[in-house]
Amino acid sequence: MEKLLIDSAAKHVNVNKNKKGFKISPLFDSLWEFMIFLLAAMGALLIIMIFLFILLKSWKIFSASGLQIITTTGFEEQIRQAYNAPADLPVWKFGMLSLIVGTITTTLGALIVAxxxxxxxxxxxxxxxxxxxKRFLESSTRLLAAIPSVIYGLVGLMLVVPFISGNLLTVEMQMKYLEYFQLTGNSMLAGIIILSFMIVPMVIALSVDAINAVPKEYREASLALGITKWRTITLVVIPAAKSGILAGVILAAGRGIGEAIALSMVSGASAVLPSLSHGFVFLFTPVLPLASAIVNKSQAISIPSIEAALFACGVILLVMCSFLSICTKIIESVVRRRQGLE
Amino acid sequence: MISKVQTEQAVFDREPVIPEEKTAISIRKVNAWYGNKQVLFDVNMQIKKHRIMAFIGPSGCGKTTLLRCFNRMNDTIRSFRLEGTIKINDTDITTKQADPISIRRKVGMVFQQPNSFPMSIHRNLKLPITENFPNIDKAKIEQIIKQKLQDANLYDEVKDRINRSALKISGGQQQRLCIARMLTIEPEILLFDEPCSALDPLSTNKIEDLLVRIKEKYTVVIVTHNIEQARRIADDVAFFYEGRIVESGTAENIFLVPQTELLERYLSGKI
Amino acid sequence: MNKIRDSLQQSFAWLSALITIVACFSIIVFLFLKGYKAISFEFLTTNPNPTFQAQEAGGILSPMAGTFLITIIGILIALPWAIATAIYLSEYAKKNLITSYLKIAIDVLSGVPTIVIAIFGVALFTMPAFGFLSSMIEGIEGANKAFGKSFFVCSMGMAVMVLPYVIKTCEEAVKAVPVSYREASLALGASKRSTITKVVLPSAKRGIITAVILGMGRIIGDTAIVWLLLGGSIRMTGPQPWWHFANWLDTLKNTGSTLTTYIFFNSPAGEGNKAELAFGASIVLIIIIILLNTVADFIGSRGAVKEE
Structure with missing residues (x-):
């Protein structure tokens, strides 16, 4: 194989030398190098462009609402006002606390399961x-990871939501909470269940990588100390794989926060602030995570202030996800340094 | 070549039989395979208590394989198969009924590469204690940890950083930590698989001193590539060649009056 | 006591593995049971109709075509870009601040939710300067805006979405080429450029093909970008017949649907409320994705065998 390649390389070099008209000048070489750098730089600039663009588009929302955008609720009502507002008196003030809480609760719930x-x-x-x-488990995991989110949404809508409304909700409960929100099956719980299945393959894949990377010497050392195989796994292998597993968890959290379609289909699509004072009904609260809000309200995007509000959702999402991406690297290296692996 | 090796097996057979009570490990007619490849041929041996037995021989001659049979570490290799008996305290450890976990508690092992866990030094030592003696109180654990670190000549060097990662100390210190860790489970027999091959001469010295010192309390079996090392520390020596024991006996006999041409050539560095 | 704890932990691990398998299979079985009736030759070969009558709803020909178009154009944009970036990172990049920024930027980009990329597309492609990619909004006074929804625009969004993944896979493939190959070529007097194009890239071919297939899988499965950059129209909105050679540019500058938006539309969450058609389309989508995965596995395993 190697020899073959060397031969082919030699042939090409000769070709370049023989055909005089085809000889490639150093100018072309440096041009090519410049092109490569340009494309790479464009990829890196994209993230800045994305951030700047959606921040500019939503600037009016942030300057009008200030910190209230993350401390107050009332998104649903504000969208309605903005929709009906006269063109010369647009509504710029929005409060997205319930969206943020909805995002965090669904993601956190899914992480606790997944x-x-x-x-x-x-x-x-x-x-x-x-x-x-082993092969069977691996291919099931890969298939779960490959199923598109809209199909998860469809299955959730046709299987999980009817199950919740048919088996877990009673008429009395629905009557009791009617003043706060409508209890249909579309709820935070449905979102958590569907999201768990969506992020579990991610956690599996990264944990598998991390566990496989643990040197077999650690396992041997532990077994030779008279520790059982299972205790070796829980006491030695998993702690040694900790940094990789953590990276997988954070990545999965990012996926959960950014999931739009599936959650917009099953989670209730109504910006209610879930409250723990409702007891276990907390789980049946309909919620509207940030990403789903963009999908859900996108029909009204022609109204400038609603468009800006949706871009503001995007900015908050982007900040959360970028923060997580950067955290992954930092946490990974902190853990590895403490273990003495770096 | 093989016929020559077989005739020289007789050298071993002429040796006097050691009384049972002084025997730590008694090996009879052990044959072993990896898949279809036989790696040990008809091995017989008695390993005496409170002495250092060194396995020497060129690489790939089956020394390590035999050593790993003593604590059933070969169980982790799927294709491995063994025939014959290996008795420790009159119980055959090769049978299916024998519990590898309790065997490994009696027979500790230190590997070629230092394999301290990626945790603090303290946790490295505490983990086997709490796993093997579940009902032990905290003060006692601390006492054992200190005691075993002192036994391994490591306490003074690491006492200030006992809560730091074990991977941050030097290779030689890590290897002594592995020895201390092995001692925490109170084994009777200690196996060393080329413990100094990854270490510098100074660390090697320290570990050799340690081995000589602890043989009062334990039985030591060491695999080594280093003839000088065997000369310095071993009481008994077994010379392996291509899966067979060619010659075995006390260190003086082996090194001063080798009986076979193979051993002579090995000692002079020609194999 | 400890034994109880260990066996509880073990049962938990086995139970979660079991749930993974069961979930995977029950989703597939559920889709097939609900949707197999919808699938017919006609379903696959007719265009959809926006109607409340289930009999006249038509099939999924144009959504399949939409998925195909977006996947192909998206990958065609993303691949050269990704290969260039991968080559830069593994062959040219020096260890300095710019390079580490580049790496962080690509990392962060891979963590950006697709919905954010979608609204970025909305912000960018509704600018009048990009009107040529879709069409200008006419008839509204003072609205100097592009429509911002078309197959072109959507494919570009998709290219941005898959870019970091394709870069990562390509980079691994390029890095896996042994240094000795490069040295051999350079020692023979070949320039760095021809070493890369004639030796490194051909050796990394298998990894690059895997990257393409993985990228295609992600594009096919995405809904959020299609929803915002291609829109909610179920039919091809360009001049009919959309497949005609003379209309191809107009088709690409107009909107349509893909399998994913077709499913979203026909599910109870959308407007169609024809769940059976959504399930039928889901089956087709799942089959396409399983086929792609199988091809990727096959290429991966053949590579592994060959390298042994």
């Missing part, structure tokens, strides 16, 4: 199974 389950599955894949079972 992280233990994902790490557990990864342990089974890496340490406890072999042969067909």
């Amino acid at each position: 992280v233990p389950a994902g790490v557990g599955t990864a342990v089974i894949i890496c340490e406890m199974s072999s042969g067909w079972l």
Whole structure:
């Protein structure tokens, strides 16, 4: 293989020398290098452009609302006012607290389900199974990861939501909470369930990578100390894989925060601020996460102030996700340094 | 070549039989395979208590394989198969009924590369203690940790950074930490698989001193590539060649009056 | 006591593995049970109609074509860009601030939600300067704005979305080419450029193909970008017949739908309320994605065998 390549390289060099008209000048070489750098730089500039563009587009919202945008509620009502406002008196003040809380609760709920389950599955894949079972688990995980979010939304809408409204909700509950919100099956719980299935393959994949990267010397050392295989996994292997697993969890959190379509289909699409004082009905509250709000209200995007409000949602989302992306690297290196691996 | 090795097996057979109570490990007719490849041929041996037994021989001759049989570490290799008996305290450890976990508590092992866990030094030592002796109180744990670090000649060097990562100390210190960690589970037999091959001469010295010192309390089996090392510390030596024991006996006999041409050539560095 | 704890932990791990498998299969089975009736030759070969009558709703020909168009154009934009960036990062980049910024930027870009990329597309492509990619809004006084929704625009959004993933996979493929190949070529007097184009890239071919397939999978499955940059029209809005050679530019400058928006539209969440058609389209979408995954696996495993 190597020899073959060297031969082919030699041939090309000769071709360049023989055909005089085809000889490539150093100018062309530096032009090519410049093009490559330009394209790479464009990719890197994209993120700045994205941030600047949507920030500019939503600047009026931020300057009019100030900090209130993240401390007050009433998004639904403000959208309605903005929609009906006369063109010379647009509404610029928005409060997105309920959207932010909706985003955080659905993502956090999904993480609470998906992280233990994902790490557990990864342990089974890496340490406890072999042969067909291992391959079967791996391909199931990959398929779960590849299913488009709109299909998760569809399944959630046709399977999870009817299940919740049919089995978990009673008429009395619906009557009792009618003054706050309508209890349909579309709820935070449905969102959490669907989101868990969407992020679990991510947690599995990154945990599998992290566990496979743990040197077998650690396992041998632990076994030789008379520690059982299972205790070796929980006491030595998983702690040694901690930084990689954490990176997977943060990545999964980013995915959850940014998920728009599936959540807009199942989570209720109504910007209610969920309250723990409602007891377990907290889980049945309809919520509107930031990303879903953009999809949900996009029909009214022709109104300038609503457009700006949706861009403001985008800015908040972008800040949250960029923060998480940067955190991943930092947390990973802090953990590894403390373990002495770096 | 093989026929020659077989005739020289007789050298071993002429040796006097050691009384049972002084035997730590007794090996009878052990054959072993990786898949279809046989790696140990009809090995017989008695390893005596409170002495240092060194396995020497060129690489790939089965020394490490035999060593890993003593604490069933070969269980982790799927294709490995063993016939024959290995007795520790009169129980055969090769059978299915024998519990590898309790065997490994009796037979500690230190590996070629220092393999301290990516945790603090303290946690490295505490982990095997709490796992093997679940009902032990905190003060006792601290006492054992200090005691074993002192046994391994490491306490003074690491006492100020006992809560720092074990991967931050030098290779030699890590290897002594691994020895201390092994000692925490109170084994009877200690296995060393080329413990100094990754270390500098100074660290090697420290570990050799340590081995000589601890043989009062334990039985030590060490695999080494280094003939000088075997000469310095071993009481008994077994010379392996291509999966067979060619010659074994006390260190003086092996090094001063080698009986076989193979051993002579090995000692003079020709194999 | 400890044994109980261990067996509880083990059962939990096995249970979660079981749930992963069961979830995967129940989703597939559920889709098939609900949607197999919708699938017919006609379903695959007719265009959809926006109507309340289920009998006249038509099929998914143009959504499939829409998915195809967006995937192909999106990858055609993203691939050269990604390869150039991967080459820069692995062959030219020196260890300095610019390079580490580049790497962080690509990392952050891969964490940007697709919906944010979608609204970025809205902000960018409604600018009048980009009107040539869609069409200008006419008839509203004072609105100097482009429509901002078309197959072109949507494909560009998709290219931005998959760019970081394709860069990462290409970079790994390029980095996996042994240094000895490069050295051999350079030692023979080849320039750095021809070493890269004639030796490095051909050796990294398999990884680059994998990157393309993974990128295609992501584009096919995305809904948010299509929703905002292609819009909610279920039919092709360009001049009919949309597939005609003479109309291709107009088709691409106008809007339509893809399989994902078709599903969204026909689900109870959209306006169509024809869930059976949504399930039928889901089956088609899942089959396409499984096929792509299988091809990627096949290429990956063949590579692994060859390298052994």
